[in-house]
Amino acid sequence: MAFIPPPNDPFFELMRPPPNETPAQMTARLEREREAQRINDSIEEDIRNHRARLKREKAAVKVLLLGQAESGKSTTLKNFLIKWAPEAWARERDGWRLIIHFNIVRAIVAILRVVEAELGGDEPLEDDDKLDGRASILSPPASPSSSSRAPLTFTDRHQLLMIRLAPLRGLEADLKRRLGQSETPTSMVASPFDTHATPTRQRFNPEFSVRNLDDVLSPTWTSAARAEIASVTDTLANCREDMKALWADPVVQQAVKRRKTHLPESHRYFLDSLDRIACRTYSVTDNDILRARLRTTGVREHRIVFNNGPWETTQVSQIRSGQPAWEWCIYDVGGCRTQRTAWLPFFENTNVIIFLCPMNVFDERLQEDSRVNRLEDSFLLWQSICSTKLLARTQLIMFLNKTDLLKRKLKRGVQVKQYLPSYGNRPNEVGHVSKYFKDKFKEILHQQSPLPRTHYIYFTTVTDTTSTAKTLESIRDGVLRENLKSSQLI
Ligand SMILES: Nc1nc2c(ncn2[C@@H]2O[C@H](COP(=O)(O)OP(=O)(O)OP(=O)(O)O)[C@@H](O)[C@H]2O)c(=O)[nH]1
Ligand SMILES: [Mg+2]
Incomplete structure (x- = not known):
């Protein structure tokens, strides 16, 4: 049915073509109207896409990779891509x-x-x-x-x-x-919650990072x-x-x-x-x-979609509220002390943190602050993450990483007790050393967490894609179980 405007409708009056409109003016007016309609449609499409994205983001599991510089965060992200986003991986090759x-x-x-x-x-x-x-x-x-x-x-x-x-x-x-x-930033913080930044103490030949x-x-x-x-x-x-x-x-x-x-x-x-x-x-x-090593600056985001698997059940589809697949949004941040304040905005609504600590660094110091032992830096960082109320309900997963390099270092005869006298006379051997580190991190988790938490600690060498793929699968299934538990579906 044709639209019949009410008498004296001001909008209709405004839009009505002039009574003496020539054919050329009419063509120009119709063209203007078509262009206005096109712009309007495109804005509406943007709004629809934005709403769909927000909905997807709300449903997606938010995963944050944390840990000091060179702990292996970006390498872990690469493993996620190799296993579950092969097309994105191939595009970047x-x-x-x-x-x-x-x-x-x-x-x-x-x-x-x-x-x-x-x-x-x-x-x-x-x-x-x-x-x-x-x-x-x-x-x-x-x-x-x-x-x-x-x-x-x-x-x-x-x-x-x-x-x-x-x-x-x-x-x-x-x-x-x-x-x-x-x-290159010139100030740094030890933990993302520190309000007081101090100047960096960069060593000779600082690391390189790219703008984009x-x-x-x-x-x-x-x-x-x-x-x-x-x-x-x-x-x-x-x-x-x-x-x-x-x-x-x-x-x-x-x-x-x-x-x-x-x-x-x-x-x-x-x-x-x-x-x-x-x-x-x-x-x-x-x-x-x-x-390949390239220091991360800022935050890199990647989406992983799990299409098939054990979560394709009625119970899980309830928590996914009709989404066609299970999506994870993974954020890789820069771990250097100069980068840590940038982590804060990402803590809100984070479901999972994968925290990496390289185990081979017990005798090394931070590149950005040569006064600080790298293992001690990881302990302090872990302490601050575990104790934060904002993250009390976030699932914390720890990778005690670079097992291969720890093994190599111990084989060379570097003595752990020389750097950690509390290690005492335990054997200077990879199994004993890694268990000792694990117990320390576990102790911090249990002592510092505001709410009771289960510990998930893995020994990793994330440059080994085969073993890392198994660890990532187990994490994915563990996160699923936690999701179901918190939704009281199991
Ligand atoms: N041998 C060995 N090398 C590793 C391992 N994990 C990471 N690396 C290497 O260590 C270097 C640093 O790893 P990245 O993943 O870039 O470290 P990052 O935590 O992202 O560092 P930032 O971006 O500075 O925060 C890279 O050259 C990796 O290949 C491991 O388990 N074993
Ligand atoms: Mg990185």
Whole structure:
């Protein structure tokens, strides 16, 4: 039925075409009306999408990955993607190539700086041995120790390698520019709840992070971008034999060890793989991406949809209120102390926190604050997360990570009791050490939680995708069980 306006309707009067409208004016008016309608439809569509997104977000399980820098949060997220979002994972694959190349270049340039400093007779910027690295939460600090510094014998061969590898310094700068370096914050907090920030105490060669990882991983593949990547590949291929020679040199290795240079955690993996990666036919593997290190700044969000599985039951569909699949929204944050205030807004309505503590760091200090033992930092952080009322009902899952590196360190003879005197005379062996750490974290959880909590603590090596896939499956099922319990469905 045609619309008949009431008499003297002001809106109808306003919209009515002028009585003497020409055909050209009519065409223009109809065009304007069509455009207005198109804009209106698009706004309504945006509103509908926004509402649907909010509804989905409300139904999604919110998972936060927490832990200090280099604990393995981003690597855990990569495992989630490999297992449950293979398409998103495949889309990002090519974007990782430059980051992998950057990891290699950065490691070599860091080694070159060490050799240069040794050749120039420089004293280390900060002698780590003069600092006390003990974890005081477990024991009172003891007096500092010192180490001897006998001179190393460098030869003309080292000088020659320095000259031949010089182009990598320029390449490092080019790659930083290409990847888009983010700003380096100058203040930090120990816990996200601290209201008082202190200035950072960055060590030599601070870590690199990008402004926008999504831009790096989903680049526009222009011919200029491809040419740039080809030129990076060429430079690396040309320098391959010299890089291998530098890395294999015993005097250089000794110098790196002595200066305790901060190299990317996976430098050994990449430098041992130069034959495969520093060549023109290199193709990126899952393992390379898992090992690639890039400090996270800000927060990265990923959605994982579980389509099939044990939750496809009537009971679960009740808690999912008719959603076609079970969705998790996973947030990966930067773990450095300069990044921790950014965690706070994500605590609200968080269902699950996966907290990572690297176990191999009992004898190391934070890069952003060389006065703080890394294990102690994890204890303090865990304490503050467990005790927060805001997170009292959040399910806490802990990954005691880097089991492989702990094993390697203990095998080298590094004594835990030297850094944690409370460890006493227990065997310096991976099973005993990891159980000791687990008991400490469990104790903190039970003592500090405002409400009773079940503990979920896993020993992990998140660079191992097979074992991590099993752990993630068990977590997914555990979270499901907790959901059902809290909905009183089981
Ligand atoms: N060998 C070994 N390496 C690991 C393990 N977990 C992580 N890594 C490596 O450690 C480095 C740091 O891991 P990331 O996942 O980037 O650490 P993160 O917690 O995201 O660090 P931020 O982004 O700085 O907060 C990467 O090079 C990883 O490949 C592990 O269990 N074993
Ligand atoms: Mg990260």
